[in-house]
Amino acid sequence: xxxxxxxxLPPITVVLLDGQELRxxxxxxxxxxxxxxxxxxxxALWATKNGTTEPAEHVxxxxxxxxxxxxxxxxxxxxxxxx
Numbered sequence: 001x002x003x004x005x006x007x008x009l010p011p012i013t014v015v016l017l018d019g020q021e022l023r024x025x026x027x028x029x030x031x032x033x034x035x036x037x038x039x040x041x042x043x044a045l046w047a048t049k050n051g052t053t054e055p056a057e058h059v060x061x062x063x064x065x066x067x068x069x070x071x072x073x074x075x076x077x078x079x080x081x082x083x
Contacts, residue, residue: 008077009025009026009027009042010025010026010070010073010074010075010077010078011023011024011025011026011070011073012024012025012026012039012041012067012068012069012070012073013067013068013069013070014041014043014062014066014067015065015066015067015068016066021068022043023070024041024042024043024044024067025041025042025057026039026040026041026067026075026078027040027041027042027059027078027079028040028078028079028080028081029078029079029080029081030080030081030082030083031081031082031083032083033083036063036064037063037064038061038062038063038064039061039062039063039064039066039067040059040060040061041059041060041061041062041067042057042058042059043057043058043059043060044056044057045057045058
């Protein structure tokens with residue numbers, strides 16, 4: 001099972017296309033060469049492996065308009081790259 005409770009990664013809110021919101025963890029953020037920012041986010045979801053279903057972290061890059069900061073969280077230590 002993937003460790004999905006890393007307290008060193010700050011929480012982030014992910015907004016799905018239908019408006020639902022999920023809580024995830026922000027791994028890093030990057031400004032693309034064309035200008036928009038993207039965020040690498042880990043989401044705790046269910047996964048099936050060897051016939052067993054268990055929680056696992058799914059990591060995905062999302063555009064900035066699909067993530068929101070969580071009040072009271074610090075993002076100062078998040079790796080950030082701008083091209």
